[in-house]
Amino acid sequence: MGGTKSAAEEIEVAGHPVRLTSPDRVIFPARGYTKADVFHYYLAVEDGIMRALRDRPTTLQRFPDGIEGEAFYQKRVPSRGVPPWIDTARITFPSGRPADELCPTDLAHVAWAAQMGTVVFHPWPVRAADADQPDELRVDLDPQPGTDFADAATAATELRGILDELGVPGWPKTSGGRGVHVYLRIAPRWTFTEVRRATIALARELERRRPELVTTAWWKEERGSRVFVDYNQMARDRTIACAYSLRANARATVSTPVTWDELPDVDPDDFDLRSVPARLAERGDPHAGIDDTGWDITPLLEWADRDAAAGQGDLPYPPDHPKMPGEPKRVQPSRDRDLNRGTTD
Known part of the structure; x- marks a missing residue:
């Protein structure tokens, strides 16, 4: 017989009810960390994760069946089935097409994303108030x-x-x-x-x-x-995984702010789902002054x-980016016919 499915629970986060379903689903098999572990990790690092995400359009890297299952990047918040309190911000892709991305204004947005299977948060380097000018x-x-x-x-x-x-x-x-x-x-x-x-x-x-x-x-x-x-x-x-975001690897590591003095001596594998909340609680966030x-x-x-x-x-843009004025050819040097012309008999 199969095991008993864990009951869903409703948790109040930042004044909003957030439903956590399938809490026992394993997200990080090598460590045994579950969806509930991911969910509560993000609640535990509120100060740091909100400093990194607040008011930023954010792409969600989702792993509904765990990091060894299918993954996808969600750049648009669905028009249906979303709590009425979810905030979005409109961004424009290089193609000119727009999208309304999740824009965390409080921790409930992060918790909702975690409930949706988000492991990694990829915020844009902008604020919602001006999504075309990086800060x-x-x-x-x-x-x-x-x-x-x-x-x-x-x-x-x-x-x-x-x-x-x-x-x-x-x-x-x-x-x-x-x-x-x-x-x-x-x-x-x-x-x-x-x-x-x-x-x-x-x-x-x-x-x-x-x-x-x-x-x-x-x-x-x-x-x-x-x-x-x-x-x-x-x-x-x-985009880059933000500070205090989990990473989708076997060790469940975290992209972790450090001081300049400790950087040469740290081991990035030491910063993971279990250790980072305690570090943040004990030492505070090394990025606390970033917005000053x-x-x-x-x-x-x-x-x-x-x-x-x-x-x-200029230097080449990514391959999926429209050709930009003044950009050099997107041809690797060993395949550049003009560069290699006359170099062989």
Whole structure:
């Protein structure tokens, strides 16, 4: 005979009733963590997750049958079957098509998403009040084969030195995998194109200082065993798992804010569904001050102008993005007929 199905329960979150069904469904098989574990994890990290998500259009990475089952990204909130208190925000994709995404204004929105099988939260770097002008510049330090988290942490520390010279605070966190993310809170005055251009300029400066460690090469064949600065995470409709979001891996790790001082010594696998709530309760959120100041990115745009004058223009966009003015060809160098013409007999 089959086991008894656990009863659904209704839990009040931020003044709203949220129904939790199938609480015993296993979401992380290797650790035995259930849907109820995921749901209550997000309730336990309220301070951190709401700092990361509040008023941001958010794409949901859902795993209704657990992380080993089918997954999908939900970019539109359904028009039916949604609680009347759910808030949405309208975003526009690179194609020009709009969508109304979940826009968490309180913890009940996060709990509702968790009830719907959401494991990973991917907020846009904008607020609902102005969804076309980012207020968050994200630097994604992505270790390539032959490198690891320690290399990404070293690159992040070098980046910190550049940010100190610019007089802007950076806010590091683990990616939940092998990478490191560093966020800058910026004034929402610039377009996605301008903020991406500023990110490329910052990435190139980091690459110049540590060329043996860091690369901005879009094509994998050119990266080598270095840490790639994924500047295209600032292209419109590209998102990163937010601070305090779970990641869909066997260990149920969490993308976790850390201090600059502890970054070189942490093991990202130590931050998981069980350990992070206690860490947040005991130590507070290292990103607590992130919203204090919005920085002017004009110095980075000036660096971009300097680089362009030296012959370093734009870099390729993601393959699903419309062709942009001034963008180079989206052809990997080994297949570029113009680049390779005359190199062989």
